[in-house]
Amino acid sequence: MSIAERMIRTTYPEHLGDIDRRALAACIQACVDCVQACTACADACLSEDAVADLTKCVGTDLDCADVCDATARVLSRHTGYDANLTRAVLEACRVACASCADECERHAAMHEHCRVCAEACRGCEEACARLRDAL
Amino acid sequence: MSIAERMIRTTYPEHLGDIDRRALAACIQACVDCVQACTACADACLSEDAVADLTKCVGTDLDCADVCDATARVLSRHTGYDANLTRAVLEACRVACASCADECERHAAMHEHCRVCAEACRGCEEACARLRDAL
Amino acid sequence: MSIAERMIRTTYPEHLGDIDRRALAACIQACVDCVQACTACADACLSEDAVADLTKCVGTDLDCADVCDATARVLSRHTGYDANLTRAVLEACRVACASCADECERHAAMHEHCRVCAEACRGCEEACARLRDAL
Amino acid sequence: MSIAERMIRTTYPEHLGDIDRRALAACIQACVDCVQACTACADACLSEDAVADLTKCVGTDLDCADVCDATARVLSRHTGYDANLTRAVLEACRVACASCADECERHAAMHEHCRVCAEACRGCEEACARLRDAL
Numbered sequence: 001m002s003i004a005e006r007m008i009r010t011t012y013p014e015h016l017g018d019i020d021r022r023a024l025a026a027c028i029q030a031c032v033d034c035v036q037a038c039t040a041c042a043d044a045c046l047s048e049d050a051v052a053d054l055t056k057c058v059g060t061d062l063d064c065a066d067v068c069d070a071t072a073r074v075l076s077r078h079t080g081y082d083a084n085l086t087r088a089v090l091e092a093c094r095v096a097c098a099s100c101a102d103e104c105e106r107h108a109a110m111h112e113h114c115r116v117c118a119e120a121c122r123g124c125e126e127a128c129a130r131l132r133d134a135l
Numbered sequence: 136m137s138i139a140e141r142m143i144r145t146t147y148p149e150h151l152g153d154i155d156r157r158a159l160a161a162c163i164q165a166c167v168d169c170v171q172a173c174t175a176c177a178d179a180c181l182s183e184d185a186v187a188d189l190t191k192c193v194g195t196d197l198d199c200a201d202v203c204d205a206t207a208r209v210l211s212r213h214t215g216y217d218a219n220l221t222r223a224v225l226e227a228c229r230v231a232c233a234s235c236a237d238e239c240e241r242h243a244a245m246h247e248h249c250r251v252c253a254e255a256c257r258g259c260e261e262a263c264a265r266l267r268d269a270l
Numbered sequence: 271m272s273i274a275e276r277m278i279r280t281t282y283p284e285h286l287g288d289i290d291r292r293a294l295a296a297c298i299q300a301c302v303d304c305v306q307a308c309t310a311c312a313d314a315c316l317s318e319d320a321v322a323d324l325t326k327c328v329g330t331d332l333d334c335a336d337v338c339d340a341t342a343r344v345l346s347r348h349t350g351y352d353a354n355l356t357r358a359v360l361e362a363c364r365v366a367c368a369s370c371a372d373e374c375e376r377h378a379a380m381h382e383h384c385r386v387c388a389e390a391c392r393g394c395e396e397a398c399a400r401l402r403d404a405l
Numbered sequence: 406m407s408i409a410e411r412m413i414r415t416t417y418p419e420h421l422g423d424i425d426r427r428a429l430a431a432c433i434q435a436c437v438d439c440v441q442a443c444t445a446c447a448d449a450c451l452s453e454d455a456v457a458d459l460t461k462c463v464g465t466d467l468d469c470a471d472v473c474d475a476t477a478r479v480l481s482r483h484t485g486y487d488a489n490l491t492r493a494v495l496e497a498c499r500v501a502c503a504s505c506a507d508e509c510e511r512h513a514a515m516h517e518h519c520r521v522c523a524e525a526c527r528g529c530e531e532a533c534a535r536l537r538d539a540l
Contacts, residue, residue, distance in 0.1 A: 003386075004306050006386050007314070007386060010310075010314065010386055028306070036274050037273050040274070040281065040347075041277070044281040052456055052457060056214060056215040059451060062208070063212060067205050067220075069201075069205065070202050072305075073197070073335075074201060074202065076310045077194050078194075079190050079313050080192070082198075082234050085227070088230040088231075092227040099217050103215065113281055116273075116276050116277060137441075138442050139445075142441065142442060142518060145445075145517045145521055146518055167440075171433070172412060175409070177332075178329065178416070178481060181325040181328055181329060181484040186322055194316060197332070207440075214448050214452050248415045251408075251415055325484050325485070326485040332478070332482060333479050333485065333487075333490060336474075337494060340472050344472065349460050350465040355468060355497070355501055358493075358500040361496070362494045362496070365487075365489055
């Protein structure tokens with residue numbers, strides 16, 4: 001059980017049913033994994049000989065990491081919960097992940113770090129869409 | 136001249152005209168100020184005797200700080216610029232700032248830190264809306 | 271295998287041996303878990319009736335989350351690697367985690383979220399010390 | 406008057422005298438400026454034809470931005486204030502800024518963004534040292 005699940009289970013926010021609780025924990029975990037993948041992928045791109053072909057990928061990775069980081073934090077808070085904000089943040093995160101997945105997929109055949117990162121971004125894109133639809 | 140303006144002037148991203156450049160620098164500065172105001176306001180709320188009445192304000196402050204922080208970073212990058220992402224992030228930031236301004240205004244008469252913070256949030260809400268419309 | 275481990279395995283930074291690679295991945299994961307635990311614990315404290323007794327805990331949680339977040343990011347980068355910086359960041363993170371664990375342990379019998387958070391903080395404190403000694 | 410100064414003036418943490426209050430506000434502002442300069446400099450480096458010569462600079466910029474960001478947040482909190490943590494965080498920030506200033510200065514003659522960024526980093530390095538000595 002991830003820390004996100006343990007903390008949600010511990011605090012039992014009452015406005016959430018069982019299904020939403022699972023979707024919430026999954027989305028937080030997906031965001032956290034995506035921060036990690038994008039930060040490491042940006043750095044790995046910088047170390048490639050072909051860095052000049054990967055600068056867009058670095059920029060997209062960094063944007064995605066920052067948006068996913070903020071999203072994980074907002075989703076971890078229920079005090080002062082605001083459905084409009086949660087929806088807008090999930091939408092921004094979904095777009096950031098889709099954009100980064102698109103870019104990383106272009107380099108996935110050449111660079112294993114882009115392949116793993118694209119996978120993490122797609123997973124987070126879907127988790128954000130699923131949670132948004134469940135709200 | 137703020138650091139944001141100096142850095143934008145230094146790098147002259149070519150896809151920006153003069154007006155947009157000013158709107159961009161103003162929005163980054165507004166986000167950065169809002170992070171600072173919200174982080175300090177959350178802490179000041181925690182130190183009040185009436186903290187039990189301010190817990191929603193703390194949560195809203197923290198959400199707003201995190202979203203503004205990510206927004207300032209995304210707006211400071213032009214490599215891999217993606218208008219869809221910028222628009223979605225500006226919208227999330229606008230909602231976070233409006234929500235925090237609403238909550239802080241409720242306590243502005245009692246707590247000076249909420250008054251200053253509400254002002255910073257309103258300024259950032261408007262700067263985000265203005266930049267979004269200029270894109 | 272965590273995302274941190276997969277990304278480190280993918281990019282094989284050459285200045286790291288097998289043992290250090292494992293210590294590095296474990297420390298990144300511990301930091302990421304700690305961000306998550308501290309962010310959720312701060313929020314859970316805000317929702318307690320006894321919030322007035324938990325304000326120090328909220329502050330310590332937030333400090334710890336921010337320092338662990340920066341540490342995870344710095345540890346995920348090898349381009350421009352600087353042993354002095356890594357050591358100073360690990361030391362700051364170790365202190366932040368120890369301080370937060372101390373505070374959360376004081377409330378662990380009363381609040382399950384503090385118990386889980388204290389555990390995450392102790393784990394991260396030890397991971398930081400271990401990685402620092404391995405460098 | 407910066408937002409940092411206004412918020413500190415608003416909340417008057419009692420454990421601070423006048424001189425420390427000014428040093429604290431100056432250090433928060435220096436950190437915030439440094440986040441902004443480093444984030445923009447990393448992006449500007451990515452857009453240079455000579456990006457292959459600037460990858461170390463990008464990595465150092467990103468590390469410095471993340472550490473300064475966490476430092477500004479920790480310094481903005483007084484609830485749960487812990488002198489050991491503040492000192493360790495200031496030391497990590499001082500090292501990150503010195504390291505980034507060193508790297509950016511190497512490119513300052515060629516790249517205006519590195520020149521402005523080096524200046525912001527030196528300013529923050531000094532502000533961290535000054536505040537640490539005042540504690």
